[in-house]
Amino acid sequence: MGKETYQITEYVHDQVIAHCIAFGLIGTDEPKEDKNNLIDFYELESFNPPDTIQVATFFLEKTSTKKIYYYVCSFPEEPFKASHQEGYVLFSIMWLDYDKYWSRVPWYSCSASSEQPLPPLHKEAANWMLEQITKKGCWNAEADFFKMGKLEILI
Numbered sequence: 001m002g003k004e005t006y007q008i009t010e011y012v013h014d015q016v017i018a019h020c021i022a023f024g025l026i027g028t029d030e031p032k033e034d035k036n037n038l039i040d041f042y043e044l045e046s047f048n049p050p051d052t053i054q055v056a057t058f059f060l061e062k063t064s065t066k067k068i069y070y071y072v073c074s075f076p077e078e079p080f081k082a083s084h085q086e087g088y089v090l091f092s093i094m095w096l097d098y099d100k101y102w103s104r105v106p107w108y109s110c111s112a113s114s115e116q117p118l119p120p121l122h123k124e125a126a127n128w129m130l131e132q133i134t135k136k137g138c139w140n141a142e143a144d145f146f147k148m149g150k151l152e153i154l155i
């Protein structure tokens with residue numbers, strides 16, 4: 001049996017669309033209630049999709065007393081199922097001092113594709129997206145942001 005080959009690329013839409021698909025807010029016959037802001041961290045975390053894994057934490061002492069917790073989960077790319085393609089979204093749960101609650105924030109999204117059916121590639125997708133945001137930045141943070149604190153990769 002040969003080595004599995006796949007390619008990870010930036011998702012064709014933005015991370016907000018990916019986040020909304022992953023959390024069932026769009027793309028379903030019965031959209032779920034949007035639970036993105038709660039006072040209780042563990043309650044908010046309990047609304048994560050079942051395949052979610054925690055992949056990193058970030059602590060920026062200058063602006064917060066709490067860590068940012070990063071997660072990745074998959075979402076189906078329905079039009080591309082025949083070509084073995086799966087989407088992944090990197091999101092965080094972070095404390096917003098000014099609002100006094102935990103908030104879920106999408107950071108980046110990607111697609112994994114292969115000529116063969118794909119196994120779950122959460123770790124590979126997470127590593128790829130974390131590399132993208134720490135080297136190039138993303139919509140809500142410049143790459144230098146990560147140099148001002150401590151990023152701990154957990155996978």
